Amino acid sequence: MAVFLEKPMVKRNSKIAWPHLVGSYVNDEKKLFHDRDAFLDNYKEMNRSLKIYVYPHGRDDPFANVLLPVDFEPEGNYASESYFKKVLTKSHFITKDPSEANLFFLPFSIARLRHDPRVGIDGIQDFIRDYIFNISHQYSYWNRTGGADHFYVACHSIGRSAMDKAVEVKLNAIQVVCSSSYYLSSYVAHKDASLPQIWPRQGDPTNLARERTKLAFFAGSMNSPVREKLLQVWRNDAEISVHFGHLKTSYAEELLASKFCLHVKGFEVNTARIGDALYYGCVPLIIANHYDLPFQDILNWQSFSVVVATLDIPLLKKILKGISIEDYLVLQRNVLKAREHFQWHLSPVDHDAFYMVMYELWLRRSSLRFSA
Template sequence: MNRTLKIFIYPHRKDDPFANILLPVDSEPSGNYASESYFKKVLSSSHFVTADPSAADLFFLSFSIARLRHDPRVGIDGIQDFVRDYIFNVSRKYPYWNRSGGADHFYVACHSIGRSAMEKVARVKLNAIQIVCSSSYYISSYVAHKDASLPQIWPREGDPPNLARERSKLAFFAGSINSPVREKLLQVWKNDSEISVHFGHLSTSYSEELLTSKFCLHVKGFEVNTARIGDALYNGCVPVIIANHYDLPFQDIINWNSFSIVIATLDIPLLKKILQGTSFDEFSILRDNVLKARVHFQWHLSPVDYDAFYMVMYELWLRRSSTRVLA
C-alpha cells in the first residue's frame, strides 16, 4: 500500500472563491472536527498523491462539510446544493467520475451534518467511498463495507498524561442527555457508587475522571461519534462502547475486542456485572492493548507509521481493488 497506492486530488486554485472549503487549511487543524482537516492537509503533501490521473487508484473529492456548514454563503441549508453542483462540475470537466459512476472516488467528513449532505447526489451516497465519523448502519447514507469510519480525534497539546495513577472508579461517563440510550444509563446507574454517570457540569476535570477510572463509557447520543473513544485511549482507560449497529473506526484492520468491551444497549442493566466479571488478568491485557492501540488514534502533520492517517489510507487501499477502473 505504502509503495503503490496513488490518489488524484481534483485541482483547485488558491484564488477560487471557495478555496477555504476545497483546499487544506493553512493553520494547524483544531476543534471537534480536526480529523477531517488533518487528513486533507497530510494527504495533500504526501507521496500518495499523483498528478497523473491515469495512474490513480482513487480520486479525492476535497470539499469540507464542516467548513461548508460555517460558511455564510452556504450554511446548513445550502450544503446539499453545493455538493450537487460540485459533482456536476467535476463530471463535466473531467472524465473520471463518469467512467465509474463515482465508485473510485471518496470524500472525508467528520461533522454529523455530512449524513444528509449527499441527498441531492445519490450517486455519491451509493457509489463513492464515504470516510465519515457518523458511521451507524441505521443511517441510510452509510453503506457498511463500502464506506469506512473515521475517528473523531481532538488535537492534543503537550505531553501525554501520567498514566501511573490508581484507578479507583469502576466506570465513568459524562455527557448530555440526548438519546434514549443515555436516558436509560442515567435511570439505572445515576446513584451507583462504582459507576460514575454525570450529566451536566463536572465538579472535577474531565481528564481527571478518565485517569482515575478503569473503564470509560462511550454511549450513543444524538449521534454516534468517536470523540470519547479517543479521550479514553489517550488517558489509558479501557473503552466500553454502548451503541448498536455501529461501525467502529478501522474495524477492518484492528481487533477491537483486544482493547475494548462492546455492550448492547439492552444490556445496560447488566453493565456492572459485565465489568466486574472482567478478571484482573483480563483487564491487564485490555489495558496493555489500549496503550498499544493509541498510536492508531493520533494525527501528525508529518505522518508516522500506523497513525490515524496511515490507518485511513489502508482503509482506502482495502476498497480500491473493487473500484479500480482501467483507462
C-alpha cells in the first residue's frame, strides 16, 4: 500500500484550492491500528507458531563478524539491522529443524560487510552472490522456492544495490530494509517490508508532556533537491524552524519544544528522524513521495503523523494551521501510543520494534510448504 501520492488540485471559484484540507491530512477514524482486534489475534498465532531457520555459522567462520550477531549492544544510525539479528537469534522463533521452518534467515550484515576491509562497499555484491551460491549448493532449502521463503535485513542505504549480482534475492526473497522507496528498483512493494531506522536510546524523556511552543522543526544536511526546496521556502520563517549545518541548541530540546517534526528526503528516504520524533513525543511531518512506511500494514499512520507530497512544501504552514487543536491532540496522543512500537530492547517486549518486524514477516510468509 503506497501512502505517498501526489494530491490533485481542483479549481473552486476560479481559484486553486485544496479540497477538504484538514480532512485530507487527519484521519477521521483516529485509530492507531487499522484493525486492532485482527492484529492481536494474528499476533498470538504468530507468537505461537512462527518458526525461522538461520543458516548456521560458527565462530571459526572466516566471516563470523559478518554472519553472527554482534557481541555488543548496537548503537548509531543503522542499529536496527544489528538489533534485529541479535534479538532474533536468542528468540523462541528460532528452530534448528528446517523442516518446520516458515522462513529462512540469510544472516549476512550489510553494515558489517561495508566496514570489513576484505569486502568493503565495492565487494558487497560479490560476497552476496557467492553466499547465495554456497547455501544453494550446500542446502536444499533455497532451491525449493527460489528463495521466496528466505529473508535478509539491512538498514544502510548501500543495501539497495547489494543484491545486483544476486537477482534471485532481489526478485524472490523478502527484503526487510530501511530504504523502502518505490523509486528503487531493488525494493518490491508488498513482497518486501520497511524496517524502521531507530537510534537506540535508554529510558524515556522526562518532559514529554511539556507545552510545545514551536509549530515545526527540521535539522539536517543540505543533500537533496527536496531539502533545498524546504530551505528556500521556509528558511526565514518564525514558526517553521529549518536548520542546515550545526545546530546551536540541543537537538532533543528542539524536538521536545515542537508540535511537528519534519522527516525530509535526503540522499535516501530513510533517516532516523521519524523514530526521533516519536521518541520525543513530536508528531512526524513526513515529506517524501512513494515509499512504504514501517509497519504500515498494521498501523494507521494518518492517526499519528501528517504525510504530504513534496509538491506541498510551500503549503506546509497552511496544512499545519488547518489542523484543529482537537485533531492535533489526537495525533499527539497516538504518537505516545505508537512510541512502544519503535523501540528496540535486547530482551524484546511485546509489540516493540522486534515483534512488529516479526509480524510483518508473518504476514509475508509463504503459504506453501515443501518437503525436504
